[in-house]
Amino acid sequence: AQTVTQSQPEMSVQEAETVTLSCTYDTSENNYYLFWYKQPPSRQMILVIRQEAYKQQNATENRFSVNFQKAAKSFSLKISDSQLGDTAMYFCATHWNYMRFGAGTRLTVKP
Amino acid sequence: ETGVTQSPTHLIKTRGQQVTLRCSSQSGHNTVSWYQQALGQGPQFIFQYYREEENGRGNFPPRFSGLQFPNYSSELNVNALELDDSALYLCASSLDVSGSGGYEQYFGPGTRLTVT
16 A cells, blocks of 8 residues: 655745755555645645656756655655745645545745 | 636535535546545545546545546535544546546645534
C-alpha cells in the first residue's frame, strides 16, 4: 500500500523568503505520479506541481519547484519568493490507481 | 470553461438518514473521483468513475455508493449515516485519455456534511 507522510504540520515563512515543505512516501510501484496541491482558506484545492516518477528531472512551475529523490522516496516542495497568497494548506499526494494524500502542512506567509 | 461545481454547499442530516451529494465535472472531463476530508486531515479516496464505470475504490463500506452520468456529472450517495461521516466531501474531475490515471485533478469547493 502507498502511504504519504508530511512531517511538518505547520510552517511559517517571511514574505519574499524561501521555504521547503517535506514529503516522503512508501510504494512498491515503479511508475506513479506525485503531486503537490494547495488548499487556501476558501478550501478549493488547486494543483501546484506534478511530477512523473519515471522522469529524473525535477518539475518546476514559476516560483515552485520540487526535489524528487526516487530512491529515497522523497518529494519536497520549494517555494521561492514567498507571497502572502501562498498562505494555505499544502498536500503532497501520490497516484497509482488512485490518489493518496498526506495529512498536509499548514503554511503561513508573514508580512 | 466552467469549473467543477458541487451541491449543496452545506448539509445537516440525522444519524441513520441517507444523503445524495452532486458534482458537475469540468467540461470535457471523463473521470470523477470523490474524497472525504475530515477536519484537519488530508482527503481520503472514496471511489472513482471513468466513463460511467467505477474503476477504483478506497477503504469505504458499501453504504457509500456513486453514479456517473453520460454528461459526466456525478453523485455520491451515503446510506445509514453515522456521526463519523461528518466531513467535507470533495469531488474532482480529470481528463484521462487511457483510464490509467495520474492526470491533474480539478477539485470542486466541496460539500460540508454534518451528521447529528
